Amino acid sequence: MIIIHVEDYFDPTAGYQINELLFAGKGSDDDVYLITSNDMSPFHKNHSIKADEDFEKNTGIKIIRLDVYLKFSSRIILKGLFKTIKQINPHLVYMHGIGDFKDLILFRAKRKYEIVRDCHMSWVASQNRFRMLYYTLFRKIFAPIINNTDKYAKIFALGDEEYQYLTNLGISQSKIDYLRHGYNDAIMYYDHAARASIRKEYGFEDSDVVISYIGKFNKSKRPDIVFDIIDNIDKSVIDEFKLKLLFIGPKENQYMQNTFGAKLKQMEDKIKIIVDSSKPFNELRKYYSASDICIFPKETSLSSIHAQICGCPVIMENHVSNNERVVKKDNLFEVNNLNQATDILKRIIERKEYLKKDDTPNLFNDREYKNQVEKLRKLI
Structure with missing residues (x-):
């Protein structure tokens, strides 16, 4: 054919x-x-x-x-x-x-x-x-x-x-x-070996809880909102659960200078933050596998499916498109309700819902x- x-x-x-x-x-x-x-x-x-x-x-x-x-x-x-x-x-x-x-x-x-x-x-x-x-x-x-x-x-x-x-x-x-x-499934899957190597590369320990945003950095996707969600969490909780932040993706210069950069400086003393460049698509499973939780704070993203295939709970806005893609519906927060987003993140952390499981891919057959x-x- x-x-x-x-x-x-x-x-x-x-x-x-x-x-x-x-x-x-x-x-x-x-x-x-x-x-x-x-x-x-x-x-x-x-x-x-x-x-x-x-x-x-x-x-x-x-x-x-x-x-x-x-x-x-x-x-x-x-x-x-x-x-x-x-x-x-x-x-x-x-x-x-x-x-x-x-x-x-x-x-x-x-x-x-x-x-x-x-x-x-x-x-x-x-x-x-x-x-x-x-x-x-x-x-x-x-x-x-x-x-x-x-x-x-x-x-x-x-x-x-x-x-x-x-x-x-x-x-x-x-x-x-x-x-x-x-x-x-030949490209996206949980990669145990890559998890260990990527976390070592970034200086993350096995016991750290790595919260990631992997995607575009611009005024539509607003990864800076992740800082606002984390800022609602007490420093004692961040230290107790050893929370870390990882940001990966292509960056729009004006957005980085005017929005993301300012919040990054404010948060650096509160939590360890890694900001890295974009990665080839066929390598992204390694970074999802190295992550524990992924947050996509605005709009919708195909990355939400990829993150879940690699075992990460996903936190997103409650849109129709996100509702059909996110397995756990109680991980969706109402648009602009960052207090709710923070509560969801704390629940996932405290209940250890981020521990890797093998059943998520079956839900996307x-x-x-x-x-x-x-x-x-x-x-x-």
């Missing part, structure tokens, strides 16, 4: 859904291609030919990068996209995302190949001031074609909020299916990406 993924922006070193789906297909008999752009601006880096080559070697897929013909906000038109697809002659084309220029294919004759789309958008992230106008236009122009033709075989929702988003765009429930955010690849193949 020949499968093409189309993703406007692609970083081969990241851990997004597209990366993990491509990893999950390794070793199959399928010929898999990824068509994407040369634009790396969303990742704040330049295109690396070597990174592409390494990804191709590790996954067995072929990356094709096209020039950008037109860019409006973050939406782009890839130069020669459909000509390139025709030359490959695929069975299935998976166009990631929806509500972009690729939807213009709906006004053309049905293709010989099956087309599927997906939705990554949730109400938490959908804050554009023109969104209501966009919803209205999509419902009136695009949704009727999607619902009344087979030009799109299926549109996948990556979660419950994404499902709600699609229905609010006017897309019929009969056209929507789930392909939930998940993990690849339906999210394992190799199973999801099989779901895609059955569409043909």
